[in-house]
Amino acid sequence: xxxxxxxxxxxxxxxxxxxxxxxxxxxxxxxxxxxxxxxxxxxxxxxxxxxxxxxxxxxxxxxxxxxxxxxxxxxxxxxxxxxxxxxxxxxxxxxxxxxxxxxxxxxxxxxxxxxxxxxxxxxxxxxxxxxxxxxxxxxxxxxxxxxxxxxxxxxxxxxxxxxxxxxxxxxxxxxxxxxxxxxxxxxxxxxxxxxxxxxxxxxxxxxxxxxxxxxxxxxxxxxxxxxxxxxxxxxxxxxxxxxxxxxxxxxxxxxxxxxxxxxxxxxxxxxxxxxxxxxxxxxxxxxxxxxxxxxxxxxxxxxxxxxxxxxxxxxxxxxxxxxxxxxxxxxxxxxxxxxxxxxxxxxxxxxxxxxxxxxxxxxxxxxxxxxxxxxxxxxxxxxxxxxxxxxxxxxxxxxxxxxxxxxxxxxxxxxxxxxxxxxxxxxx
Amino acid sequence: xxxxxxxxxxxxxxxxxxxxxxxxxxxxxxxxxxxxxxxxxxxxxxxxxxxxxxxxxxxxxxxxxxxxxxxxxxxxxxxxxxxxxxxxxxxxxxxxxxxxxxxxxxxxxxxxxxxxxxxxxxxxxxxxxxxxxxxxxxxxxxxxxxxxxxxxxxxxxxxxxxxxxxxxxxxxxxxxxxxxxxxxxxxxxxxxxxxxxxxxxxxxxxxxxxxxxxxxxxxxxxxxxxxxxxxxxxxxxxxxxxxxxxxxxxxxxxxxxxxxxxxxxxxxxxxxxxxxxxxxxxxxxxxxxxxxxxxxxxxxxxxxxxxxxxxxxxxxxxxxxxxxxxxxxxxxxxxxxxxxxxxxxxxxxxxxxxxxxxxxxxxxxxxxxxxxxxxxxxxxxxxx
Numbered sequence: 001x002x003x004x005x006x007x008x009x010x011x012x013x014x015x016x017x018x019x020x021x022x023x024x025x026x027x028x029x030x031x032x033x034x035x036x037x038x039x040x041x042x043x044x045x046x047x048x049x050x051x052x053x054x055x056x057x058x059x060x061x062x063x064x065x066x067x068x069x070x071x072x073x074x075x076x077x078x079x080x081x082x083x084x085x086x087x088x089x090x091x092x093x094x095x096x097x098x099x100x101x102x103x104x105x106x107x108x109x110x111x112x113x114x115x116x117x118x119x120x121x122x123x124x125x126x127x128x129x130x131x132x133x134x135x136x137x138x139x140x141x142x143x144x145x146x147x148x149x150x151x152x153x154x155x156x157x158x159x160x161x162x163x164x165x166x167x168x169x170x171x172x173x174x175x176x177x178x179x180x181x182x183x184x185x186x187x188x189x190x191x192x193x194x195x196x197x198x199x200x201x202x203x204x205x206x207x208x209x210x211x212x213x214x215x216x217x218x219x220x221x222x223x224x225x226x227x228x229x230x231x232x233x234x235x236x237x238x239x240x241x242x243x244x245x246x247x248x249x250x251x252x253x254x255x256x257x258x259x260x261x262x263x264x265x266x267x268x269x270x271x272x273x274x275x276x277x278x279x280x281x282x283x284x285x286x287x288x289x290x291x292x293x294x295x296x297x298x299x300x301x302x303x304x305x306x307x308x309x310x311x312x313x314x315x316x317x318x319x320x321x322x323x324x325x326x327x328x329x330x331x332x333x334x335x336x337x338x339x340x341x342x343x344x345x346x347x348x349x350x351x352x353x354x355x356x357x358x359x360x361x362x363x364x365x366x367x368x369x370x371x372x373x374x375x376x377x378x379x380x381x382x383x384x385x386x387x388x389x390x391x392x393x394x395x396x397x398x399x400x401x402x403x404x405x406x407x408x409x410x411x412x413x414x415x416x417x418x419x420x421x422x423x424x425x426x427x428x
Numbered sequence: 429x430x431x432x433x434x435x436x437x438x439x440x441x442x443x444x445x446x447x448x449x450x451x452x453x454x455x456x457x458x459x460x461x462x463x464x465x466x467x468x469x470x471x472x473x474x475x476x477x478x479x480x481x482x483x484x485x486x487x488x489x490x491x492x493x494x495x496x497x498x499x500x501x502x503x504x505x506x507x508x509x510x511x512x513x514x515x516x517x518x519x520x521x522x523x524x525x526x527x528x529x530x531x532x533x534x535x536x537x538x539x540x541x542x543x544x545x546x547x548x549x550x551x552x553x554x555x556x557x558x559x560x561x562x563x564x565x566x567x568x569x570x571x572x573x574x575x576x577x578x579x580x581x582x583x584x585x586x587x588x589x590x591x592x593x594x595x596x597x598x599x600x601x602x603x604x605x606x607x608x609x610x611x612x613x614x615x616x617x618x619x620x621x622x623x624x625x626x627x628x629x630x631x632x633x634x635x636x637x638x639x640x641x642x643x644x645x646x647x648x649x650x651x652x653x654x655x656x657x658x659x660x661x662x663x664x665x666x667x668x669x670x671x672x673x674x675x676x677x678x679x680x681x682x683x684x685x686x687x688x689x690x691x692x693x694x695x696x697x698x699x700x701x702x703x704x705x706x707x708x709x710x711x712x713x714x715x716x717x718x719x720x721x722x723x724x725x726x727x728x729x730x731x732x733x734x735x736x737x738x739x740x741x742x743x744x745x746x747x748x749x750x751x752x753x754x755x756x757x758x759x760x761x762x763x764x765x766x767x768x769x770x771x772x773x774x775x776x777x778x779x780x781x782x783x784x785x786x787x788x789x790x791x792x793x794x795x796x797x798x799x800x801x802x803x804x805x806x807x808x809x810x811x812x
Contacts, residue, residue: 079445079559083463083515083532083593168657188657265658290656295707295780299634302611303654344801345707345735345754345780 055327055362055398056277057149059285060270060312062304062334063168064292065126067348068356069340069377070301071097073114080340080376083298091367099305102313109316109325111364111426115371116337117384118352123292124171126335126350131170133391133416140413143175145394146283148415150174150181152400153282159244160281161237166190166269167287176408179230184241188287189265190272192248196241209239247279248272260317262310270315277328291334295345316360329362329397333390340377354380357390363397365428388420396422429745429793429811431760431770436808437795439498440470441575442505443556443803449516450799451788453541454524458788458797459509460805461516461529467509468551468579469527469541472807476500495774498806504577505553507545511537511584518597518786520606522620528606530597536608537584538623545580552576556803586623590614596638596649601695605644607670609635615649617670629673633662637702639691646670646720648700650688663687665702667723677723683716690740690751693720699763701749703737713737713753715761729761729768734775739786744793752784758798758808772808773798 154162167188261267337355338348596609633651651664689705714732733753
């Protein structure tokens with residue numbers, strides 16, 4: 001019988017690592033159990049090397065799961081094809097949906113994986129899996145892509161957070177990497193949360209903060225638990241962020257960029273993401289709601305694509321124009337694809353047996369369409385790609401080691417699952 | 429008319445794809461369009477054959493309700509109208525001669541049903557069932573024998589070009605003016621006979637349901653832009669001065685967050701009926717009666733269609749209204765008191781039911797046609 005984590009039924013060889021893990025765990029004030037990150041990692045050299053390369057990543061998260069057949073893997077004339085029509089792209093012989101006309105002109109920058117075969121078919125587990133490349137059921141709190149990139153590509157002394165996300169995004173956080181790499185979340189249009197405002201005049205605020213630092217230090221010395229240190233770290237990051245919060249304000253730039261990105265929240269988010277990576281933030285995730293079109297799939301996707309197309313193509317154009325595209329990986333994905341079959345709600349349901357993810361920039365070979373599905377899109381026909389393969393590709397492109405080993409206690413945990421391999425055809 | 433005596437005359441099979449639009453062309457001819465852009469026309473026989481005996485009952489463990497059986501054997505389709513290449517959204521008819529269609533292929537097309545048809549072609553009316561059975565061989569399901577028919581083909585006589593999916597289509601009471609609404613937000617009035625544009629205006633979202641008052645002075649247009657959370661999401665409902673292209677009454681607050689899928693004026697123009705579509709929660713796919721002069725809601729019919737309404741039309745007797753929805757039923761309502769008079773059909777499907785996509789009544793109101801997504805056009809006799 002396969003042991004269930006925390007069930008008490010585990011095999012002898014697991015005992016040491018599990019015990020070590022429990023020993024290394026602590027309970028936060030909120031009651032959640034998290035790994036004790038103090039002294040667990042031996043990765044500074046890797047991080048230093050990755051940082052030198054100056055790579056960045058923007059994840060465009062299609063919350064709910066976009067339909068591959070209605071975007072990049074169309075099946076015209078087939079029963080599964082739906083009402084959207086194809087248009088030509090810059091890549092001879094490759095066609096995409098008519099509602100992505102601007103992206104059709106960017107295909108030479110894209111590495112399109114049409115053969116994702118993944119394991120987690122629903123939203124919470126799919127969101128977790130596609131943000132961490134590990135199953136949610138493993139219980140070990142794996143870090144999101146953003147946290148991992150923040151760790152290896154972020155600057156610890158920067159005023160800006162190294163993992164920013166806006167709108168509907170991931171659900172795993174920094175996991176075993178600890179609170180220093182937790183995401184800084186802002187709303188879907190890039191608006192900062194209210195707590196980033198000053199409670200009192202700046203001079204008074206500074207005195208308050210100094211007093212709090214003193215109290216935290218005294219308390220930590222007396223009590224010694226890392227939870228207090230993590231709280232102090234979070235406060236320090238927040239204070240640093242306040243110094244740089246002006247960067248999040250795109251109100252002055254927006255009028256000049258609105259026509260490029262489109263007049264939408266998601267478009268604003270993409271412009272802010274471009275601005276943040278330019279300022280040195282290594283990972284920004286921008287979520288777009290909502291592709292979970294169990295009903296009325298086609299009007300849902302049509303509306304969403306009209307938002308997506310200018311925003312995504314505008315982002316790529318802007319990154320290229322500002323000389324950042326070669327160092328900025330842009331990932332387009334959601335947690336699942338959508339079924340080839342159209343259900344009796346005019347919808348498409350969740351699908352994991354053959355769907356599409358798109359990469360661009362940052363060292364991705366453009367104009368590559370990798371893998372394929374069968375005539376009706378029901379199965380991968382060639383070159384299946386797993387969650388681990390995708391993450392191995394992303395980490396490789398960003399100059400990170402996809403098999404980087406971390407430790408929780410004495411338990412080794414790798415950045416991607418065993419057997420994960422980067423898709424070499426996509427590497428420039 | 430005694431609707432209690434309503435009976436299902438025919439269920440015309442055609443499962444190539446969802447049957448999405450339907451219209452009578454005179455009392456004995458009916459046309460239907462589907463999601464592939466195909467349109468078929470059936471001539472309904474004056475002396476129909478009785479329906480064949482049903483196959484022997486198999487012992488089933490399920491508890492699903494049985495569908496009503498038609499009285500008569502389905503006649504084969506007579507014509508196939510060629511031209512559309514994508515979903516046929518609406519069909520309307522004028523002079524018992526002209527069939528007019530609106531499609532996702534960005535066109536409105538006219539067909540002259542009095543013109544001689546062209547070359548013959550063969551169709552398989554159960555092609556999808558056969559294909560599904562062949563694909564899922566492991567289920568042990570045997571594909572049925574092909575149900576073949578020979579039709580005469582006919583190209584369209586006139587095409588009006590648009591730039592987006594044309595979802596809304598309607599005629600005023602005397603059939604002189606055509607109104608269309610598309611996903612570019614364009615609302616256009618045409619001289620129906622000439623096919624020439626009379627007036628055009630822009631709405632904020634995608635134009636969804638459209639209707640033109642009998643005197644052609646007022647138009648109703650519902651709008652949608654179905655984003656979920658983005659601040660660009662939008663629904664709207666407005667009464668327009670059709671001559672000026674200006675808003676008379678904005679009903680968007682009254683119908684907040686509702687995608688109104690169908691609209692029709694009563695024959696005398698005193699009442700506007702609108703119905704809530706999209707996938708509405710529960711039984712909120714309701715019909716609302718609106719006073720066109722004031723824009724005020726006068727009445728709503730309960731219960732609404734499960735999961736949303738798809739189409740509605742006034743009965744020529746001036747006393748009743750019919751509606752259909754995402755619950756495989758047609759409802760007949762009393763306009764005077766809002767009471768449900770009769771329900772035709774039975775809910776079919778699992779948690780979510782199949783749709784009746786569209787309705788059409790003969791001019792005398794004695795027959796009703798309904799487009800069933802599962803691949804049928806149902807014809808009911810409502811009264812004599």
